[in-house]
Structure formats: structure tokens, C-alpha cells
Amino acid sequence: MAYELFYWDGLQGRGEFIRLALEMAQADYRDVSRSDAAAVQAFINDPTVTTPTFAPPVLRDGDVIVGQTAALLLYLGPRLGLVSDDERLALWTHQIQLTVADLVSEAHDSHHPIGVGHYYEDQKTEALLRADEFRNQRMPKFLRWFETILKRNPSGPQWLVGDTLSYVDLSLFQLVEGLRYAFPNASAALLTDYPNVVALHDRVAALPQIKAYVQSDRRTPLNQHDIFRHYPELDSTPN
Amino acid sequence: MAYELFYWDGLQGRGEFIRLALEMAQADYRDVSRSDAAAVQAFINDPTVTTPTFAPPVLRDGDVIVGQTAALLLYLGPRLGLVSDDERLALWTHQIQLTVADLVSEAHDSHHPIGVGHYYEDQKTEALLRADEFRNQRMPKFLRWFETILKRNPSGPQWLVGDTLSYVDLSLFQLVEGLRYAFPNASAALLTDYPNVVALHDRVAALPQIKAYVQSDRRTPLNQHDIFRHYPELDSTPN
Numbered sequence: 001m002a003y004e005l006f007y008w009d010g011l012q013g014r015g016e017f018i019r020l021a022l023e024m025a026q027a028d029y030r031d032v033s034r035s036d037a038a039a040v041q042a043f044i045n046d047p048t049v050t051t052p053t054f055a056p057p058v059l060r061d062g063d064v065i066v067g068q069t070a071a072l073l074l075y076l077g078p079r080l081g082l083v084s085d086d087e088r089l090a091l092w093t094h095q096i097q098l099t100v101a102d103l104v105s106e107a108h109d110s111h112h113p114i115g116v117g118h119y120y121e122d123q124k125t126e127a128l129l130r131a132d133e134f135r136n137q138r139m140p141k142f143l144r145w146f147e148t149i150l151k152r153n154p155s156g157p158q159w160l161v162g163d164t165l166s167y168v169d170l171s172l173f174q175l176v177e178g179l180r181y182a183f184p185n186a187s188a189a190l191l192t193d194y195p196n197v198v199a200l201h202d203r204v205a206a207l208p209q210i211k212a213y214v215q216s217d218r219r220t221p222l223n224q225h226d227i228f229r230h231y232p233e234l235d236s237t238p239n
Numbered sequence: 240m241a242y243e244l245f246y247w248d249g250l251q252g253r254g255e256f257i258r259l260a261l262e263m264a265q266a267d268y269r270d271v272s273r274s275d276a277a278a279v280q281a282f283i284n285d286p287t288v289t290t291p292t293f294a295p296p297v298l299r300d301g302d303v304i305v306g307q308t309a310a311l312l313l314y315l316g317p318r319l320g321l322v323s324d325d326e327r328l329a330l331w332t333h334q335i336q337l338t339v340a341d342l343v344s345e346a347h348d349s350h351h352p353i354g355v356g357h358y359y360e361d362q363k364t365e366a367l368l369r370a371d372e373f374r375n376q377r378m379p380k381f382l383r384w385f386e387t388i389l390k391r392n393p394s395g396p397q398w399l400v401g402d403t404l405s406y407v408d409l410s411l412f413q414l415v416e417g418l419r420y421a422f423p424n425a426s427a428a429l430l431t432d433y434p435n436v437v438a439l440h441d442r443v444a445a446l447p448q449i450k451a452y453v454q455s456d457r458r459t460p461l462n463q464h465d466i467f468r469h470y471p472e473l474d475s476t477p478n
Contacts, residue, residue, distance in 0.1 A: 050391045051331050054338045054384050064327060068337040070309075075330055088303060091314060092290050098307040098337075099293045105344065113352045113365065115372035126352065126365045133354035145293050152289045 003029040003076075006040045007057040011226040012174075012219075014069045014104065015057040020170040021073060023213040025080035031218070070097045073167045082167040093161045096149065096168045100175055103142045107178060108227045110134040111234060120231070131234035135186040139179065140238070143194045146172060150196040157196045158203065165207075172197065173204035178228035183235045190238060242268040242315075245279045246296040250465040251413075251458075253308045253343065254296040259409040260312060262452040264319035270457070309336045312406045321406040332400045335388065335407045339414055342381045346417060347466045349373040350473060359470070370473035374425040378418065379477070382433045385411060389435040396435040397442070404446075411436065412443035417467035421474070428476045 003022060007015035015033060022029045032039050033056075043049075044056065053067025059076070066072045074094050077083030083090050113130035114123040146160075155163035160172060176197065180187045191198050204210055213219055222228055242261060246254035254272060261268045271278050272295075282288075283295065292306020298315070305311050313333050316322030322329050352369035353362040385399075394402035399411060415436065419426045430437050443449055452458055461467055 050393055066330060066334065068334045071330060071334040071337055091305060091310060095305065095307045095310040098310055114368045117372050117376050129353045133356050137356050148291065154289055
């Protein structure tokens with residue numbers, strides 16, 4: 001039976017980390033978000049689900065229902081062949097994914113520092129301050145960490161964990177895509193300091209499965225309803 | 240060999256979720272944060288660690304080093320007997336823990352919406368706005384979700400997962416403690432709507448191991464350097 005992914009239509013969002021894994025593995029899946037918004041709502045509100053997710057994305061695999069992006073990749077990783085069989089390396093992969101999730105949340109809050117209940121236009125003043133800290137402090141701190149763990153990988157800097165691709169490589173690819181979209185100036189300036197991160201991004205982009213997916217109409221372009229948003233006033237070359 | 244916990248001294252923070260699990264299981268552990276701040280810094284900056292954490296807490300168990308609070312509990316859960324042997328229930332436990340982590344981050348940002356690089360006093364205006372949304376929108380949304388999953392637990396609402404205590408019950412206890420400290424008025428008003436959450440908190444508080452720990456000097460009191468902070472101007476009864 002096919003995996004079913006439930007998320008919001010019209011954006012990549014956190015669902016994209018799941019899509020990249022499913023696409024890489026050429027898994028049989030149905031992106032319910034893209035075909036049937038009513039079914040997504042009905043599923044999320046279904047009172048008979050004993051493990052309801054706090055927020056999408058959520059995946060149904062037969063009678064297993066899993067939410068929280070990182071937990072979902074923890075579940076899918078071994079099933080899709082996208083994580084090491086070694087227990088320690090699998091845990092390390094998950095730990096990196098959780099750090100990706102932290103950066104994703106902070107990238108979101110750079111344009112919504114007051115909260116999701118208000119429009120960007122109503123928190124633009126605050127967003128200018130938060131985005132300044134994000135570009136100058138947080139982005140370099142996270143990117144430096146990714147560069148460091150690539151360099152410290154005992155198997156070499158080709159992949160984040162061990163000597164083979166895992167789902168977290170796809171996630172770091174997506175992170176770089178998002179940061180470049182939202183903060184083109186800051187990203188261009190910062191990424192020159194993190195060559196292993198850029199090389200990993202490019203290595204993932206060149207994978208035939210990922211290349212085909214990114215060029216397909218299954219990949220929704222990044223846009224201003226997404227987690228990563230490009231507001232030119234929030235971007236500049238870091239200090 | 241004893242577990243070693245590396246964190247910051249002087250606060251409960253995210254480390255407290257780990258301490259509660261270790262204390263509940265009466266595990267042999269050394270809270271390095273409380274005894275040797277220099278050792279914490281040295282460990283965090285150790286360039287020979289191939290799995291460095293992005294931020295504390297981090298745990299060393301022999302030659303295993305794990306960071307990210309939720310990943311750490313994923314690792315400790317089975318070792319401390321604080322999670323179900325059932326793979327699905329263990330994943331569900333982890334998924335709930337990740338949602339606890341999301342609420343913890345939002346609670347932090349209620350007093351630091353612009354970023355950790357600025358003092359509270361320099362972002363107080365913005366904090367008033369963010370805390371308003373936190374009390375009125377986010378706290379009820381999260382608490383309602385915890386209440387719902389307790390009510391939907393097929394084994395009954397005594398514990399979050401199955402019919403026995405797991406680490407995430409300890410985490411929900413800690414969440415209620417933190418919210419009551421930071422937002423006494425909002426918490427008092429809101430929690431009346433979530434009787435199963437309150438009952439779970441009280442059930443955990445009454446466990447002999449937790450009761451003894453909370454009364455011991457190993458438990459640092461919540462304070463204004465912590466994730467949960469009590470600024471009276473950020474608290475009020477929700478609208």
C-alpha cells in the first residue's frame with residue numbers, strides 16, 4: 001500500500017523534507033496535499049485517530065500514523081534505505097535532523113517573530129530586527145556547525161553521516177535551497193565560508209532522482225506562503 | 240559507568256527533561272553542569288568529538304555522545320525503562336516529546352522574540368506582543384492537544400502513552416511547572432479546561448522518586464535566566 005502524505009497545498013514547507021526522501025527512494029506515495037485539500041482537513045480532524053499530530057506534515061502507512069517531520073524521517077529512514085543500519089549512526093542522523101528542524105523554525109520566525117496569528121505586514125518592524133540577528137548570528141552559527149560535522153565525519157565530508165547518502169543530506173540540500181531563496185545576499189556571502197556544505201548541496205542536486213523531482217511539477221516552487229520567504233528588506237550581506 | 244550530563248549551570252532549562260528521566264530511573268549519573276563548568280566548556284569545544292552537539296544538553300555514555308533533548312530521551316528511554324518496548328508506542332512517545340520541545344521553544348521566544356543576542360529589556364516591547372499571542376493562541380492550542388491525546392489514549396488518560404509511565408509524562412509535568420512559573424495567571428485560567436493534563440502533572444509530582452528529587456538541592460529552582468521566565472508584564476488572564 002502506498003504511503004500517504006498529508007500536508008498543506010501550495011507550499012514546500014516541512015512536507016518537502018518528507019517528499020525529498022520519498023522521491024529519492026522512488027517510493028510509492030500519494031501526496032494528498034496536492035490532490036485533495038478536503039481529505040487533508042478531514043484526516044487531521046478525525047476524532048478516531050489515537051495518535052493525532054499537533055500539526056502537519058503527517059504520514060499514513062497502513063494503520064501507522066506519524067507526525068513531526070523528524071519523527072517521520074526516523075520512521076521512514078530504514079524503510080526507504082536512507083539511513084545507516086548502525087544504531088549509533090542512525091541516532092546521529094536523527095540528531096542532525098533535529099538541528100535542521102531548529103534552523104527551519106528560526107528561518108520561519110525571521111519573518112514572523114511575533115506569531116503566526118498576525119500578517120507579516122503587521123510585524124515587519126519586528127521582523128527587521130529578528131532577521132538581522134538571524135543573518136548575522138544564527139545563520140553563520142548553524143552553517144558553521146554543518147561545515148564542522150562534515151569535516152569531522154570519519155568517513156570524509158562527502159555525506160553528513162558515514163560514507164553513504166542518508167535522509168539528512170537531502171534535508172541539508174533543502175535548507176540551502178530555502179536560505180538561498182529567502183536570503184540571497186546573506187547566503188551568497190556566507191556560503192563561501194562553508195565549501196563542504198555547498199558541495200553537499202550540489203552533490204544532492206545532481207542525484208538523478210532529486211534532479212528529476214526538482215524539475216517535475218510535483219515540486220511546488222518556493223513562494224511567499226512558505227516557511228522560507230523572500231522579503232528583500234529582510235536580506236542583506238551580513239555585517 | 241555513570242552517565243554524564245553536560246549543560247549550563249544555574250538553570251533547569253532543557254537539561255531538566257533529562258534530569259527528570261535519570262532521577263525517575265534512579266540512574267547513576269553525574270551532572271557535570273553543577274560541579275564543573277570548565278569541564279562543560281572543554282567538552283563542548285573538544286575538536287576530537289565526531290558527533291558534536293549544536294547546543295547543550297549533551298550526554299556522554301561511555302563512548303556514545305548524544306545531543307538534542309528529544310534524541311537524548313529517545314536514546315535513554317529504553318535504557319532507563321521509561322518507554323514502551325512496542326515500536327509504535329515508542330515512536331508515538333518520541334513524537335509527543337518533539338511537540339513538547341516545540342512548546343518549550345515558543346515559551347522561550349515569548350520573552351526573547353527578537354533573539355538570544357539581545358537582553359530582554361531591549362526587546363520588551365516585542366515580547367509584550369509575542370507573549371500575548373503565546374498566552375491567547377499557542378498555550379491553549381498546545382494544552383488542548385495534550386488533553387486530547389490523553390483522552391484518546393486507548394489505555395485511559397492516566398499516562399500519555401499506553402498504561403505505564405514514560406519519559407514524556409515527566410516532560411509534560413515539567414512543562415506545566417514551567418508554564419505555571421512563567422505565566423501564573425494565564426496558567427491558572429487555562430488549566431481549568433484541561434483536567435487530564437493537571438491530573439497527570441499531579442500524578443508525576445506524587446511519584447516518590449520525583450517528589451524526592453524536586454525537594455532535593457539537585458533541583459535548581461526556576462529563575463530569570465531560564466527558558467521559562469516570570470515577567471509579570473508578560474502574564475495575564477487570557478482574553
